[in-house]
Amino acid sequence: MSTREKTIVDKKEIQHLIAKRAAKELEGPCIVNLGIGIPTLVAEYIHDENVFLHTENGLLGVTDVEEQDMDPNLVNAGKLPVGEAIGASYFNSADSFAMIRGGHIDVAILGVLQVDQTGVIANWAVPGKNIMGVGGAMDLLVGAKKVILAMTHTNKDGSRKILKECTYPITSTRSVDKIITELAIFEVVNKTLRLVELMPGVTIEEVREKTEADFIDSLGDV
Amino acid sequence: MSTREKTIVDKKEIQHLIAKRAAKELEGPCIVNLGIGIPTLVAEYIHDENVFLHTENGLLGVTDVEEQDMDPNLVNAGKLPVGEAIGASYFNSADSFAMIRGGHIDVAILGVLQVDQTGVIANWAVPGKNIMGVGGAMDLLVGAKKVILAMTHTNKDGSRKILKECTYPITSTRSVDKIITELAIFEVVNKTLRLVELMPGVTIEEVREKTEADFIDSLGDV
């Protein structure tokens, strides 16, 4: 295996590690919206039949689909083919976002570019590049009852993403509730990050090194 | 036949005379909403299959219904039993009023308490009485492309209803487009009433006597 191939495998493994841990946060009955990227992978690890997936392009009751059953007109928000669960329903974009913005989604799991130490995120634009896409990110941030980030702890180049302050344009003034990475789990309480869990084999020193944001060590708390 | 019975028959005859004449205004394809009272009777005189009736409680494609087919859960805005046409559809109250307020109804035929000489109407409240009902009257006034009144020319006691100015609270600042009574037909052009037609056997003198509003005699106009 080449180094590049190895890196890709590692990257994929890390993404699945994060997704699998994020799935543990979901206890039915609940309505969940999964963002593009790592959050989409979370679906593979949900085994609770009372966790219902909502996708903003107009479907409640998203399931996996086998290759042979793929339908080009049945996709999720990432435009990937999906299946429909028993009891699924379809609705138009205005009705779908009315669900999101009206507070009817229990949990949104999202990816980010940056998150600051108050839990405010940036996930839709990079300064200096053309700002051309926002999709449903801002809607989910204001609407979902609980927002969980499923993200790699650092960027590909090793630079940090959990910062004192976002340098990219923020998505909302609302703080997320939880941050899940391949290294650790933080809860956001009163605009403060609390480290509540380390992933297996990770030390708090490593987390400190790879996190710019201030956080409280709450590992010992019950 | 007693005088009272005779009066009732006359009243019904007059109502049907007005409704029948109003139906002539409807040329398909068009979407029509019929108000409560005389306007509801218009349905009986529509023979153009491209005239589609909308009722604000959530049905496009209202038809008559035979006694034996009446369904207590299928009614019009006046809560009278109706039938559903081939190609009919149902929708909720918000969607139904979105149709009305969004300008998707071609013609509304309404009853009134009063109409003034600029075509502004009053049909929802009487001063001194409890103001307790407005229903969809204000919505239809602002939303329908064309509003036609189907009304008796005077009140039961002979008092006039087509006035210089409404003394009852107005329904909208928008003028109606046409007024149809058992005596005459007026068009409202630039906030001015134009008498365009006399009903059979009626003289302009009778119309003048029973109309307080100023109007232009446009009977001779082509």
Next chain:
Amino acid sequence: MANIRQDIHDALSCIKNGHTVMVGGFGLVGAPLTLIDGLTKKDVKDLTIISNNLGESGKGLGILLNQNKIKKAIGSYFTSNRDVGEKYQKGEIELQLLPQGTLAESMRAGGAGIGGYYTTTGVGTQLAEGKEEREINGIKYIFEPAIRADVALIRAYKADRLGNLSYYKTARNFNPVMATAANMVIVEVDEIVEPGELSPEEIITPHLYVDYIVEAQQVLTKEGVVNK
């Protein structure tokens, strides 16, 4: 996901004194007759009722009115119940009259996270008094705030066990909109079916809007309201 309740009283236990309660239906058509009946048997007061009508004299919400459980009513057409006027004259009830389209749209706004909106309906009339007027692209509008409730009592035709709802003909009316605009949504249905029995096309209210389901014990027939 919805919970199915056998006992009406139990289903209504979340309704407290002073609550705002939406009640579906256009007259008796599509009204949650069983839940309304349950409410008349419940010890509760100072309710604000949001419903197009307040039933008829001594029927449906009209019973609740006569029991003096209603402090305030928001609707578009109270005229269908003559008792409302009497109560109003005596100062025993507060009324807020809205055009029917505004009533429906304000609920939709409440359910969709919208704070308020501008409509042309009512501009220049007595019902616009005290409301902010604003010109947008040369057209005059008035501001209408969103409406929400603590509890919505609605009626549907069929529910699957997840809580997906279908409706029957014009018995749909305000019910799907109210299902979106309350903290707690209680539905009475003619029939409870298994998930999958309602086709995705038939599902008008997806289950994320529904909290409790009861089977209807009272139904509207040609002969009036009867026990099932």
Next chain:
Amino acid sequence: MANIRQDIHDALSCIKNGHTVMVGGFGLVGAPLTLIDGLTKKDVKDLTIISNNLGESGKGLGILLNQNKIKKAIGSYFTSNRDVGEKYQKGEIELQLLPQGTLAESMRAGGAGIGGYYTTTGVGTQLAEGKEEREINGIKYIFEPAIRADVALIRAYKADRLGNLSYYKTARNFNPVMATAANMVIVEVDEIVEPGELSPEEIITPHLYVDYIVEAQQVLTKEGVVNK
């Protein structure tokens, strides 16, 4: 009631230079591929396109973009077509980016006679710059005006001859909302059926919203867009 047109060019004849055109679809799913293709063959310019995306590079609306027929685009996610950025850098296109929920809701407002509304989405972000902020019941909202178009090009699954429309799974997306918010609505469908063949429950867009119907000549398959 809708008119059925055999000729795509004929169906598109109402689109003029400078018009604002809504185009349905979420990416290529539910996009009116045949009508877009027709538009690329039509001599027209200075269009404002309202669509969630601008197709992909060289596909769908992407062709129209490369033909320089688009003066301005309003959408939520132009990132799916890398050509958009290049055009934007060269100053050849004006972009208005809206959150996807705001895009959809503003169209609904446009179709429902609402002048504008207050949403929490975007508050405190760069996309709120220049927008009126207002506090309602202690919550901050921004004002968003309604959106309408001269013409909407949409895709549905089946149409009956009256113009009633049904949709296919997630190919529904923006199509039903756009059908309400344009002066002229042109629909392409997979199949035209007789009135009565669509059940009232299946009809998502009632015929009062539809002006012209054409049969789709291009369809999205697993292998991409193919001619029917």
